[in-house]
Each structure stands twice: as structure tokens, then as C-alpha cells.
Amino acid sequence: MRVTEQGEGxxxxxCHGFPELAxxxxxxxxALAAAGFRAIAPDQRGYGGTDCPSAVEAYDIHHLTxxxxxxxxxxxxxxxxxxxxxxxxxxxWMMSLLHPARTAAVIGVNTPYFPRPSAPPIGLxxxxxxxxYYIVKFQEPxxxxxxxxxxxxxVFTQLMRRGVPQAEHRARIxxxxxxxxxxxVELIEQAAIPGEPFLSPEELQVYVDAFARTGFTGGINWxxxxxxxxxxxxxxxxxxxxxxxxxxxAEYDAALRPERAEAMxxxxxxxxxxxxxxxxxxxxxxxxxELNAILVDWxxxxxx
Numbered sequence: 001m002r003v004t005e006q007g008e009g010x011x012x013x014x015c016h017g018f019p020e021l022a023x024x025x026x027x028x029x030x031a032l033a034a035a036g037f038r039a040i041a042p043d044q045r046g047y048g049g050t051d052c053p054s055a056v057e058a059y060d061i062h063h064l065t066x067x068x069x070x071x072x073x074x075x076x077x078x079x080x081x082x083x084x085x086x087x088x089x090x091x092x093w094m095m096s097l098l099h100p101a102r103t104a105a106v107i108g109v110n111t112p113y114f115p116r117p118s119a120p121p122i123g124l125x126x127x128x129x130x131x132x133y134y135i136v137k138f139q140e141p142x143x144x145x146x147x148x149x150x151x152x153x154x155v156f157t158q159l160m161r162r163g164v165p166q167a168e169h170r171a172r173i174x175x176x177x178x179x180x181x182x183x184x185v186e187l188i189e190q191a192a193i194p195g196e197p198f199l200s201p202e203e204l205q206v207y208v209d210a211f212a213r214t215g216f217t218g219g220i221n222w223x224x225x226x227x228x229x230x231x232x233x234x235x236x237x238x239x240x241x242x243x244x245x246x247x248x249x250a251e252y253d254a255a256l257r258p259e260r261a262e263a264m265x266x267x268x269x270x271x272x273x274x275x276x277x278x279x280x281x282x283x284x285x286x287x288x289x290e291l292n293a294i295l296v297d298w299x300x301x302x303x304x
Contacts, residue, residue, distance in 0.1 A: 007033025017086020046218020
């Protein structure tokens, strides 16, 4: 596992999403270190400089959370605050349920706590969104992997764009594709995506170089374990999050809409919710100063 860290103090582990790297936390590492925290950002399983096992089942939630436990063990840390964005948010919420003794607190960035559904999730998504929904399409071995790898630079120039209001985002993509915003591969290949790229040429090149080398299969394999995760975690049905928690929503995130966080209150007893205005999905890179201020304030109040 490749790990980047800065600072000394209470440990804070920063978990990235898809398709990202520890590099996506480059703005948060120095800010947290300056505030007196030990900020730790790993490339997670299947990404960047960390191992990419070939077996699909090697990416289930038990392996993903187990990697974070192993990280703490290697760094001789008993408990840490876990901050997660996108898929990293799913992993950090699950850390508090599967490894509560190692989890001091959880901060979700864009990603709310989704309780275990009543049935396997891929079937539910297929019923609700249809066969063209990107998570359903990701279940097909090798298909999305190859499509994304054809033009790595285009993946990141198309996906990593500054926030656009949700209604405009949906309307413009629907007009371009005729299908709404459901199929990620089609959007990357065909759509005139709204907004403007926010990565500098140098930042973009970091992602291009990393994913040109590793491909996208490791990250997509996280999605391919959604049903397996459901099957192997019956003990957490309707589970309540047992640690203090912060949820940071983004006003313009059309994928993880901020209103979805309100449903968390019933299952997350010690919860604060904060919204960042004018921000889309890539919060820690789009609005780093705003997110840093929120993180430092909450961590200083709740996790010293």
C-alpha cells in the first residue's frame, strides 16, 4: 500500500473514491497537519501504487476495511478518524460497523451512510434505473474497463469538472445522450459535459499517468462486489453508526444529492451535517479551502 502522510497528532485517514488516488487529498494533507493532526492518505486497493489483486472477490468490503485496519497496525495506531469521499465514504462508514474498536469518528464527504438494503443491490438498481445504469453495466467483466482505458485523459477531463446546478446538469446531459446521466462510459465518450475542468495540466497528468499504468479494473471491481458485500454482512441490517459523525454534502452533486443525507439522522445518533454551496461531486478538489475549514473546525471540536 502506498501511503502519503503529513503532520503529528490525532490520526486522520483520508480515503479516496472512484476514479481517484490519495493525490485527491493533496489540499487537505497540509491543512490538517498545520492544524495539529496526523493526516494519512493511502492509495487504496486497486489504485495507484497499491497492489491490484486479480480476483474480483479480493475487493469486497471485508478486504477494503481490512486494508485500513492493516494500515493502522503498520503505523502502530490504535484508532483513527476516517474521512471518505465517494466510494471511500462507503468504506469509512463500514469501518465504524465492522471495526468499531479502530474507528474514533467518521466524516463522509458527499457520500451519506447507506444502510443495508432489503435485497441484493444490483437487482434493485436494475429494477429502478434499468440495464444501462453505469453500476449495472460495470458488472459485465472487462467491458467498462476497456472502454475507460481507451482514452484515459478524456476520462478525467470529462469527469473532473466544476459543479453545475443539478437541474442544469441533468437537462444538458439528457439532451446530449437521450438517456439522462446513467451510463458513465457513454457520457465520457459522447456527451458535451457541462462545466469546466478544474485540474491544472500538471494535476491532470498525475491521474493520466497513474491510470494509464494500472487501468480501471481495480476500482471497478469495488462495484462488482456490491452483491457480495450484501450477502456477507447480514449482521449490519438497520445498524446504527456507533461513533461521532460529520456529513459534508455538496450543493451541486447530481450523483450524491445533498438531500439524501437527511435520512441518515435516524441511524446516525451523533451527527452533524454541513453543506458546501456551489460545489459538485469532487469536493476536496473543487472547494479545498471550504472543506479544509469544515474539517479542521469539526476535528478540533470533537476529536482532540
